[in-house]
Amino acid sequence: MVDVWRIFLDDAVVPPPTAGESARAARFKSPQHAARYLKAHGAMRSILKRYTSTRLEFALREKGKPYLPMAPTVRFNLSHSHGMALVAVSLEWEVGVDVERMRPMPDFVAVAERFFPPSEAMPVSEADFFRRWTRVEAVLKARGVGLYGASSEADGDWTIAEVEVGEGYAGAVAVEGKGIAVSLRDYGGQE
Numbered sequence: 001m002v003d004v005w006r007i008f009l010d011d012a013v014v015p016p017p018t019a020g021e022s023a024r025a026a027r028f029k030s031p032q033h034a035a036r037y038l039k040a041h042g043a044m045r046s047i048l049k050r051y052t053s054t055r056l057e058f059a060l061r062e063k064g065k066p067y068l069p070m071a072p073t074v075r076f077n078l079s080h081s082h083g084m085a086l087v088a089v090s091l092e093w094e095v096g097v098d099v100e101r102m103r104p105m106p107d108f109v110a111v112a113e114r115f116f117p118p119s120e121a122m123p124v125s126e127a128d129f130f131r132r133w134t135r136v137e138a139v140l141k142a143r144g145v146g147l148y149g150a151s152s153e154a155d156g157d158w159t160i161a162e163v164e165v166g167e168g169y170a171g172a173v174a175v176e177g178k179g180i181a182v183s184l185r186d187y188g189g190q191e
Helices: 019-025 032-046 110-113 126-144
Strands: 001-009 075-081 084-090 096-102 156-160 169-176 183-185
Touching: 001 032, 019 032, 019 183, 032 075, 032 084, 032 169, 075 126, 084 096, 084 169, 096 126, 126 156, 126 169
Parallel strands: 001 183, 075 096
Antiparallel strands: 001 084, 075 084, 096 169, 156 169
């Protein structure tokens, strides 16, 4: 089972930021982007505490994917776009998640040609592009390669599920393994 947590950033009640989160948020040019960044990361910490009682100390893998060295069975991923964030959590499988606010993108075909793997069909509209983009990005994030692995096929079996996150957004989760159940949950605030 993989849990995908939906967070409405403008309304979320989250724990105070860590010193590192505050330092990173201070580099944002927009106060709104900084506030949403802090809310997304605060919510993620609050969610992860539901899955482990160990102290949350984050480390980064080679290509930058975060993990919890003191809780190695907790696999997670965060994505946020404008007022929405998603956090995917699994206790068994590598997981990636992506959310995108749909917006005009006149060059969506060129972006798809550059970044989509051969198995992903070319999008027929901007909405279709964002639906497919979140699927591709979720797999890249689960693999821990980010855009470094763009346009390459993922080895092995994968469960890739679109997540109905709300009007104007596209979301997807990718899990290394076949036929894995995905549950959508709403984040209701810190515990």
